[in-house]
Amino acid sequence: MxxxxxxxxxxxxxxxxxxxxxxxxxxxxxxxxxxxxxxDTLGILLCLVGLMIYEGASLTSLKLLYIWVFLLMASxxxxxxxxxxxxxxxxxxxxxxxxxx
Amino acid sequence: xxxxxxxxxxxxxxxxxxxHFVFLTLALFVFWVVLSGKMQVRYLxxxxxxxxxxxxATRPLLILPPERxxxxxxxxxxxxxxxxxxxxxxxxxxxxxANVQVAMLILHPKLPIDPKVVKFKKYIPxxxxxxxxxxxxxxxxxxxxxxxxADEYTVHCVQGGFVGGVAPAEGEGTLPxxxxxVFGAGPAPADRQTSDKGL
Numbered sequence: 001m002x003x004x005x006x007x008x009x010x011x012x013x014x015x016x017x018x019x020x021x022x023x024x025x026x027x028x029x030x031x032x033x034x035x036x037x038x039x040d041t042l043g044i045l046l047c048l049v050g051l052m053i054y055e056g057a058s059l060t061s062l063k064l065l066y067i068w069v070f071l072l073m074a075s076x077x078x079x080x081x082x083x084x085x086x087x088x089x090x091x092x093x094x095x096x097x098x099x100x101x
Numbered sequence: 102x103x104x105x106x107x108x109x110x111x112x113x114x115x116x117x118x119x120x121h122f123v124f125l126t127l128a129l130f131v132f133w134v135v136l137s138g139k140m141q142v143r144y145l146x147x148x149x150x151x152x153x154x155x156x157x158a159t160r161p162l163l164i165l166p167p168e169r170x171x172x173x174x175x176x177x178x179x180x181x182x183x184x185x186x187x188x189x190x191x192x193x194x195x196x197x198x199a200n201v202q203v204a205m206l207i208l209h210p211k212l213p214i215d216p217k218v219v220k221f222k223k224y225i226p227x228x229x230x231x232x233x234x235x236x237x238x239x240x241x242x243x244x245x246x247x248x249x250x251a252d253e254y255t256v257h258c259v260q261g262g263f264v265g266g267v268a269p270a271e272g273e274g275t276l277p278x279x280x281x282x283v284f285g286a287g288p289a290p291a292d293r294q295t296s297d298k299g300l
Contacts, residue, residue, distance in 0.1 A: 015200055022207040031216055033245055034259045035207055041240065042200040059138045066135065076239035076246075077232075083247040083257060093216050093257060 001053060008050030015043035028094035029086055037079030044071060121164050125156045165228065180229055184283045191279070195241045203243060206260065217258045223277040224252045230284030237276055 022035025048068045052061045126149075133148035134140075206214060225231050235246040238256055248255035254277075 015204065018204040018207055022203070025207060025212055026214070028216075030245065030247075030257050031214055031259055034203060034243060034257075037239060037245060038196075038200055038203050039207070042196055045196075059135065062135050066132070072240075073236065076236040079239050080235060080246050083245055087247050087255070093218055095216055 001056075005050045005054035008046050008053060012043045012046030012048075012050060015039045015046065017043075019043060029091060030083060030093045033079055033083055037076065041071065041075040044075075117164050118160075121160070122156060125159070125163070126152050129155055180227070181283060181285065185233075188279065188283045192237055192240070195237075199241045199243065203259070206243070213260070215260050217260075218247070218255065219258060220253055220255050221274070221277070222253050223281060225281060225284050227284045230280060233284065234277060234280040237280060241276060 016039065019035050019039030022039060023032050026032045026035055045068060048064050048071075052064045052068075055061045055064070129152035130149055133152060134145070137144055137148065206212070223234065225234060231249065231252075235249050235254065238244050238246045238254065243259040245257045246254055247257050
């Protein structure tokens with residue numbers, strides 16, 4: 001059981017790491033939001049699943065589940081709000097043009 | 102608007118009020134019990150009173166008048182729970198697939214991204230349905246909902262190949278179709294206000 005928990009935690013760490021790498025590598029705000037909004041969400045969700053498995057069926061697990069559900073709704077909403085604010089303030093998305101990348 | 106009766110069972114206000122009251126109070130109470138972890142009658146009573154007070158206080162925010170929903174009085178808790186229950190595992194799977202794909206993009210030495218902005222329209226009567234669709238798009242492969250106004254979704258795609266699941270060149274994407282099926286979408290009513298900003 002602990003092995004499974006560690007597996008989930010490591011997978012979570014991996015995705016958070018990828019998200020961070022994405023933020024550093026992506027060319028503009030919107031593409032960075034892709035990296036943060038997705039990889040970090042899954043990373044944290046996987047970490048929480050790992051902790052829930054480690055904890056077993058208890059009240060603490062249930063509380064972690066609450067955080068899990070909340071994150072699942074809050075994280076994309078936050079990503080969306082950031083992007084909308086960026087668009088409304090006039091930021092143009094980066095597009096691939098000749099000679100770049 | 103008020104003369105069309107049969108299609109929507111959640112038309113009248115008192116039903117929305119009752120559903121809202123029962124669901125929200127129960128949900129808040131369960132939330133309290135789990136967070137406190139104490140089972141003595143005293144704490145349960147405090148929790149119940151608190152839940153009740155919150156339900157009453159937030160009533161004007163969570164029950165929507167017909168002007169907002171485009172159809173009828175609606176409690177935000179009046180949801181097709183069972184279909185949502187079936188939808189969530191599918192969504193979780195999509196999230197995992199999305200992440201693996203985005204992770205491969207990010208770690209690819211050439212960073213083969215080609216961002217694009219697409220727009221599509223989808224009418225979903227329930228505001229929570231619109232919320233679910235917008236959030237699902239953000240969570241799934243390479244797409245982020247940038248804007249949602251009057252049923253029109255503006256989506257930023259990190260690579261052209263990801264457009265297909267949301268707004269393919271012809272027909273409807275799998276994601277809008279799925280969420281639409283969950284929340285009972287139909288063709289938009291002709292008298293729908295286009296200036297409605299969703300939620």
